Amino acid sequence: MRSRNTLNLIYLIAIILLVGFGLDRLGYIHVIRGFIQTVVQPAQVLVADLFSTVEEATTPQESLEQLNHENELLRFEINRLLVENIRLREVEQENKRLRELLNYTRNNADIDYTVAAVNGRVIGSDPSNLIFTIYINIGTRNGVAKGMPVATSRGLVGRVSQVGPNVAQVILLIDPTSSVNAIIQSSRIHGIVKGEIGGMLLMENIVQGAVVSPGDLILTSGLGGNFPDKLVIGQVIEVFQRDLDLFQTARIRPTVDFDNMETVLVLTSFEPVDIELELFPESNVNE
Amino acid sequence: MNRPYLIPVIFLIIATLQTALSPFLQFDKIHPDWIVVIVLAVSLLKPISETLIWAFWGGLILDMFSDTPFGMFMVSMLIMAYLANFWQGRIRNSFIFPIILTLPYTVLFNTTVLLLLQIFGYQVAWQETINRVIFPAGIFNLLIMVVVYPSMVMMQK
Numbered sequence: 021m022r023s024r025n026t027l028n029l030i031y032l033i034a035i036i037l038l039v040g041f042g043l044d045r046l047g048y049i050h051v052i053r054g055f056i057q058t059v060v061q062p063a064q065v066l067v068a069d070l071f072s073t074v075e076e077a078t079t080p081q082e083s084l085e086q087l088n089h090e091n092e093l094l095r096f097e098i099n100r101l102l103v104e105n106i107r108l109r110e111v112e113q114e115n116k117r118l119r120e121l122l123n124y125t126r127n128n129a130d131i132d133y134t135v136a137a138v139n140g141r142v143i144g145s146d147p148s149n150l151i152f153t154i155y156i157n158i159g160t161r162n163g164v165a166k167g168m169p170v171a172t173s174r175g176l177v178g179r180v181s182q183v184g185p186n187v188a189q190v191i192l193l194i195d196p197t198s199s200v201n202a203i204i205q206s207s208r209i210h211g212i213v214k215g216e217i218g219g220m221l222l223m224e225n226i227v228q229g230a231v232v233s234p235g236d237l238i239l240t241s242g243l244g245g246n247f248p249d250k251l252v253i254g255q256v257i258e259v260f261q262r263d264l265d266l267f268q269t270a271r272i273r274p275t276v277d278f279d280n281m282e283t284v285l286v287l288t289s290f291e292p293v294d295i296e297l298e299l300f301p302e303s304n305v306n307e
Numbered sequence: 308m309n310r311p312y313l314i315p316v317i318f319l320i321i322a323t324l325q326t327a328l329s330p331f332l333q334f335d336k337i338h339p340d341w342i343v344v345i346v347l348a349v350s351l352l353k354p355i356s357e358t359l360i361w362a363f364w365g366g367l368i369l370d371m372f373s374d375t376p377f378g379m380f381m382v383s384m385l386i387m388a389y390l391a392n393f394w395q396g397r398i399r400n401s402f403i404f405p406i407i408l409t410l411p412y413t414v415l416f417n418t419t420v421l422l423l424l425q426i427f428g429y430q431v432a433w434q435e436t437i438n439r440v441i442f443p444a445g446i447f448n449l450l451i452m453v454v455v456y457p458s459m460v461m462m463q464k
Contacts (some may be wrong), residue, residue, distance in 0.1 A: 026356050033363050033385065037378045040370075044377035060323045066396050067327035076333065146370045148380070149337055149444045150420055150436070155326065189374060196429040197374075216432045235348050261413045279336060 050182060056183040057155065065157055069196050099173045101274065106237065106252060109205055152195040152215065153178075155162075156284060159186045167246065167292040170284050175252035175275040176200070176240060188286070192278055193253065194221060201243040202253055204236050212251055213238060213272060221254055221272035232259050232270050246292050314361060315451045316370040318342055323406050326372060337443045339451045340413065341405045342369060342402070345346050346384055348452065348459045350391035351398065362388035385420035387412050402457060409452040412444040 076084065146153045158164055160183055161216050170190050171176040178198060182189040191198055198215040202223060209230040211223045226232055236256040242249025258271040321341050329338035344366040350358045366381030373380065389411050398404045418441060425431045 026359070029356055029359050033359065033381075039383060040377045040381075051379050053374075056319075060319070060326075062326040063323050067324060068330075070447060071328055071331050072441075087362065112452055145376075146343065147322050147329070147340070147369055148375075148420070149440050151373050151375055153374050191374060196424065196431065209413065214430055216430055216435070221430065222430075222434065279333070301318070 054182055054184045057182070057189065057225040058159075061157070061184070064155060064187075095260050102174065102252070105204070106239070106250075109237070110250065113205070121242075126127070136192060152278070154190050154191040154192060154281070154284075156188050156190060156286075157186065157284065159184045159188050161185050162275060162286075163288045164188050164286050165288075169247050169251070169290055169292075171251060171287060172276055172284055174277070175254070176199045177276055177278075178279065179246065180286065190284070193274060193276070194278060198264065200247055200253065201241045202238050203249075204230075204240040204256070205239055206232065206236050207231055210241055211267075211270075221274055223256070223270040223272050224267060226268040226270060228261075228268060229267065229273075230268065232256060232261075233269060234258065235251065238272055241297070248287065248290050311360060315368065318345075318364050322368045322372050325355075333445065334447070336442065337447055338445060339447050340416075341451065342393055343387070343413055344448050344455050345387055346393055347409060347448075348405070348456045349389040350417050351394050351408065351456070352459060352463055353395065354390070355392050355395075356390045358388045359385065363431045375424070379420055379423045379427070382423065383416050386419055387416040390415070402460075406449060406452045407458050409446070409449040413445045413448045414441055417444060417451070425438065 023112055030092055085229050131175060156170075164180055166180055168180045170179060174192055175220065176191045177190040178195070180188050181191040192215070193200065193213070194215040195216050200213045201210065202212050202213040204223075204226070208219050209226055209232070211226040213221055213223045223238060232257050238253040238256065240247045240249055240251040252275050254272040254274040254276075256270045258275045260269040260271070315431055325338070325341050334336050342365045346358075346362050348361075349361040353361070362384045363381060366384035368377075369380035369384070391408065394405070394408065408458055420442070421433070421436060
């Protein structure tokens, strides 16, 4: 140790760290984080707007317009085909199940994607390279609440983790804290999709013996009550299967392009269910 | 620094810029860690007491902007700054060496964060993350240090 002052400084920092950690466990740090985010949000919006304008201005006008137009058409087509493809597969699956189990004819099998939504513009992301969160420029004043799912037309993006009056923080699907109950569309096998540090997705807890192949589509299952069902998550690109393991694991490529998100939808009509609170309200009150 | 109360203000401004501009400045999902680079430059130039104060505020601001357990970035930043301060006074006449040091020290910072994340129950794909995030981020930071370190030396004079 180089001097008494340095030692005192280290003690002071250690005390602040311990107090801060305790406050975090009690949930008070979230309040401070929310306050800071609300304070810096106008500056974030301003800087993001300014940079967008500069970026647009420095790109050659003609090629920019042309590319934008082509890009828009292609994106529209991809989204339309993707949604139609999923809808048709769901219709097919549902049709098959109903015929087999209940001898029903196909009846109104459309997926309902028309949810009340608010547009949020992405105004920033986490300062660290290891955590995947974004900030959007809408908050409680727009009806956004903690836990609400966030999506784009291509699929699930994540969920709202913190919310202030005009800003919300969204934990992305690829964040290591993220965990979503999912289903493989073709085989109806359930699993859990988790984010990995490094921006990848893994589907775990897939039972041994289940047929999983690259290209299979992964959707939200709705189990657990945190997300609505049938939202697209991604496609299987690799399967890890060892006879010694209890479960199989699959690597998933998300359908959402997390690098190029500008606008997202917050599904405000969906209210996440806290199953523990619903089933054991008394034990939670006592706590 | 004569006005230590400016340190959190400086970092708050940098963190705001970093969060707002990272979607524009990223390359293959990696963006520069301005705060880490600045703390590292300070560690190489200033005495230990000042280094720890900069590392404390830098880590605290990162903790406030991230939805992770409190103190993770602060602890990692303090460890990195404390170890980097070993070179303070030993490399006064070199511009190249401090820039080269950026790579191992930012790798150390990110690896400590990763380790703490794992301790807190996060799922960590070590090899994937080191190859795809930590080393590219270290190289990105090294490039920034080319600008940051000489600027800080000039400011010190």
